[in-house]
Amino acid sequence: MRYGVVIALLSVLPGLAWAAEVTDSAGRRASLPDRVERVMAAGANAAVVLYVVAPEKMIGWPSAPRPAEREFLRQRERDLPEFGRLTGRGDTANVEVVLSARPDLVFDFGSVTPTYVSLADRVAEQTGFPYLLLDGRLDRTAASIRLLGKAMGAVDRSEAIARYVEEAEQLIDARLADLPGAKRRRVYLARQANGLETGLAGSINTEILERAGGINVAERTSGRGNIANVSIEQVIAWAPDTIVTWDANFFAQVFSDPVWASVPAVRDHRVFLAPRLPFGWIDAPPSINRTIGLRWIAGLLYPERFPEDIRNVARDFYRLFYQVDVTAEQLDRILAGAQPGHR
Amino acid sequence: MTARPVVLILLVVALCVALLLALASGPFPLAVSDVVHALLQDGAPSPGEIVLLRVRLPRVAAAALVGVALAGAGTAYQTLFRNPLVSPDILGVSTGAGLGAVLGILLALPVAGIQALAFLAGLATVVLVYLIAAALRRHERTLVLVLSGVVIGALAGACISLVKILADPYDQLPAITFWLLGSLAGVKIGDLALVAPLVLAGLVPLVLLRWRIGVLALGDDEARSLGIDVARLRAVVILAATLMTATVVAVSGVIGWVGLMIPHIARMMVGPSFGRLLPAAMLLGASFMLLVDLLARSLARVETPLGILTAVLGAPFFLWLLARDRGSWA
Amino acid sequence: MQLVAHDLSIGYRRHLVARDIALTLCAGEVLCLLGPNGAGKTTLFRTLLGLQPPLGGAVLIDDRPLGELKPAEIARAMAYVPQAHVTEFSFTVLDVVLMGRTARLGTFASPGPADERIAREKLAGLGIAELASHDYTRISGGQRQLSLIARALAQETPILVLDEPTASLDFGNQTMVLGRIRELAAAGYGIVLSTHDPDHALLIATRVAIIAEGGLRAIGTPEEVVTADMLSAIYRTKVRVEETETGRRVCVPAWSERS
Numbered sequence: 001m002r003y004g005v006v007i008a009l010l011s012v013l014p015g016l017a018w019a020a021e022v023t024d025s026a027g028r029r030a031s032l033p034d035r036v037e038r039v040m041a042a043g044a045n046a047a048v049v050l051y052v053v054a055p056e057k058m059i060g061w062p063s064a065p066r067p068a069e070r071e072f073l074r075q076r077e078r079d080l081p082e083f084g085r086l087t088g089r090g091d092t093a094n095v096e097v098v099l100s101a102r103p104d105l106v107f108d109f110g111s112v113t114p115t116y117v118s119l120a121d122r123v124a125e126q127t128g129f130p131y132l133l134l135d136g137r138l139d140r141t142a143a144s145i146r147l148l149g150k151a152m153g154a155v156d157r158s159e160a161i162a163r164y165v166e167e168a169e170q171l172i173d174a175r176l177a178d179l180p181g182a183k184r185r186r187v188y189l190a191r192q193a194n195g196l197e198t199g200l201a202g203s204i205n206t207e208i209l210e211r212a213g214g215i216n217v218a219e220r221t222s223g224r225g226n227i228a229n230v231s232i233e234q235v236i237a238w239a240p241d242t243i244v245t246w247d248a249n250f251f252a253q254v255f256s257d258p259v260w261a262s263v264p265a266v267r268d269h270r271v272f273l274a275p276r277l278p279f280g281w282i283d284a285p286p287s288i289n290r291t292i293g294l295r296w297i298a299g300l301l302y303p304e305r306f307p308e309d310i311r312n313v314a315r316d317f318y319r320l321f322y323q324v325d326v327t328a329e330q331l332d333r334i335l336a337g338a339q340p341g342h343r
Numbered sequence: 344m345t346a347r348p349v350v351l352i353l354l355v356v357a358l359c360v361a362l363l364l365a366l367a368s369g370p371f372p373l374a375v376s377d378v379v380h381a382l383l384q385d386g387a388p389s390p391g392e393i394v395l396l397r398v399r400l401p402r403v404a405a406a407a408l409v410g411v412a413l414a415g416a417g418t419a420y421q422t423l424f425r426n427p428l429v430s431p432d433i434l435g436v437s438t439g440a441g442l443g444a445v446l447g448i449l450l451a452l453p454v455a456g457i458q459a460l461a462f463l464a465g466l467a468t469v470v471l472v473y474l475i476a477a478a479l480r481r482h483e484r485t486l487v488l489v490l491s492g493v494v495i496g497a498l499a500g501a502c503i504s505l506v507k508i509l510a511d512p513y514d515q516l517p518a519i520t521f522w523l524l525g526s527l528a529g530v531k532i533g534d535l536a537l538v539a540p541l542v543l544a545g546l547v548p549l550v551l552l553r554w555r556i557g558v559l560a561l562g563d564d565e566a567r568s569l570g571i572d573v574a575r576l577r578a579v580v581i582l583a584a585t586l587m588t589a590t591v592v593a594v595s596g597v598i599g600w601v602g603l604m605i606p607h608i609a610r611m612m613v614g615p616s617f618g619r620l621l622p623a624a625m626l627l628g629a630s631f632m633l634l635v636d637l638l639a640r641s642l643a644r645v646e647t648p649l650g651i652l653t654a655v656l657g658a659p660f661f662l663w664l665l666a667r668d669r670g671s672w673a
Numbered sequence: 674m675q676l677v678a679h680d681l682s683i684g685y686r687r688h689l690v691a692r693d694i695a696l697t698l699c700a701g702e703v704l705c706l707l708g709p710n711g712a713g714k715t716t717l718f719r720t721l722l723g724l725q726p727p728l729g730g731a732v733l734i735d736d737r738p739l740g741e742l743k744p745a746e747i748a749r750a751m752a753y754v755p756q757a758h759v760t761e762f763s764f765t766v767l768d769v770v771l772m773g774r775t776a777r778l779g780t781f782a783s784p785g786p787a788d789e790r791i792a793r794e795k796l797a798g799l800g801i802a803e804l805a806s807h808d809y810t811r812i813s814g815g816q817r818q819l820s821l822i823a824r825a826l827a828q829e830t831p832i833l834v835l836d837e838p839t840a841s842l843d844f845g846n847q848t849m850v851l852g853r854i855r856e857l858a859a860a861g862y863g864i865v866l867s868t869h870d871p872d873h874a875l876l877i878a879t880r881v882a883i884i885a886e887g888g889l890r891a892i893g894t895p896e897e898v899v900t901a902d903m904l905s906a907i908y909r910t911k912v913r914v915e916e917t918e919t920g921r922r923v924c925v926p927a928w929s930e931r932s
Contacts, residue, residue, distance in 0.1 A: 570748030570776030
């Protein structure tokens, strides 16, 4: 009898967090507290996922949202403090800052190569906080989101997001299933003000373009590297029929440039400016914000197979993901230069 | 003057050959008809003509100008500072221009803005170095100039590193890295309209004053006793060299080794007398840059940075120079 | 042409080296500067050449102060022969001598055939014509010194200023250089030279100036100035001046004397 009372008392004691064990995408095991209320994103990719899946648990941004982006974010999250990037290219966060923020969980979303695994282990050791590494590749995104939702205790929401991502991809695949190779559009991603930096085929930077059924003209000749610089001559030789960019400077002058006029995409006015608010539609960062970009690109490349108005799709996406209702005027701004017939 | 005109003529011939090779090379397949039509200028231009006239020609001309400017500035500085290990960046113009450019990339300026910022920052850096050296008022003016240049250059380099940290690692950092390694991929005819006159503006004084500049190699005291206003001539040389270098760096990014190596090779060919050395170095520099740029766009589908190619060619050459073990520098 | 220094104080911004120096030089004269190390001979030279400003007084060429003259004008009046040194780059001897023509050329001009002819003449006059195409950095010290004298001659100035022209030369080369200087004075050049060796002053000088203890200690003919007392005082060691059989005077250390 006495033992029963003791056990009952013990199980009722407040503040006793039973650790839950979670395995992340890299196979690492971490012990999480029972209730996860304060979550920190290690980089920009993870920040987007965190904001979308469980904004109320967010305690800060790796880098604060710019003024133009704040308009399209929830009120509370707009003003959260900046902590710096923990790992990845250019880690700027101070470990003491992380410690003083006292997160229940830190996670990163993206690459799970051994480099990132060792970085994750190191941060976990230094700070003592559980650190999850989630695979951010397009085909693993839904599973990663579900995993995160379970870890954070935001199962319903993460399920809704994961399902949206899956359905978006399935829609693309279904409608493009019978597209013959010869009819595939040849796409060039123009980065930087001169438009001569591009992403190589198969890189994370052009993932969305290729997933949406486009052929990236910048073929990959070696296994490594994502970004490369080319000459205008090379672009003319490739003769893409569609160009996508998010550099406003490049977009502003490409149609009046006599050299770029030799490129079929420019000649046919098929140069499109990728929306960026609050997060880039095809990159910057390469995270789940690109889901809308998938549908957008597919619609640009094969409008007859994707006739739905992108404005409606975008409005629904922003409501579900970013939890903001965008007005018609805001949509105009977001989609400036992103639709055919804009010039 | 005991001229060796044969060498100079050979260099001119080499330059013409390099020009033709450069115009003929590139990822876009040109047909002979393109060349013919381009010369005849009949009817609407085909893509091949556009590539030849609007893409390759400006790029090739720019490469030649870069070679002329860097080799000319390097030769002038090596004579002025009486030191064969000096490069055009000794007073910090390239590093300063680099800082201007990466700031422009950080601020997401259009291409013209980045170039303008680079040019102005390069000039401002050398002005700063010159003023510091003037304020320090020591006897050994050239030494003070060099040391100030090293210090300010280091400072500018630190600022560049700071900008790299502040830059967006996905979007801006690759662009910054690539710019700092040098490339002529984006050169347009409009760029040439500015670059050519500015490079000429720096070149003309150096050529006109070449005899007097050569006398500076003897040292300040001797040069002055031979009748040269050393302080004024030094200022002119620095201004001319800085103008040329800042201009080409603004358009091509930072390209090292050319200003250091080419004067050496030219000196081996025609001797150290500046009157012969300057034209030889300029011709050689132009040919060299034409070939390097040819490689940059032909080695792979993507551009190889010019700075990497010049370093890969330059470092072994320098080792070979050291191994030759001669009494003095050519 | 006359080179005159009066009330001259020399030194650097914070540091006075010597004061109240007065001397004159006319055509055909050889003025020899003697003095211990650190007395200011080099500083005096640089001031006379206009390479640094005087702290007081003035240096005049034909009654015009150096401060009012441009470097090219000074260079047409005075030529400088520094101590032979090695240059950074391998110029030919002819290149080096041609640089002496600079003051005679226009701002944008380079030497022409006439200049080359003059340069070769000067080399021939000193007996080293065959060195014209040799590497300046690879000839002997004496030959380098002669090349620098040829350069000064190519400048075609009435006045020559030579800074220790026999330093680091062997005895044979010293004698040769001194001989040439005598010939140049006889040909009408005005020559100022500094030397460490009082015997040289006795050999070729028409006048000697002693720079010691922060000023001009003495100036006059070699007989008047280069005396045993003077030398002993400025060099702080016992010196005798003796006459040889042929009537020449030489300086000898007086070790054997006590007290």
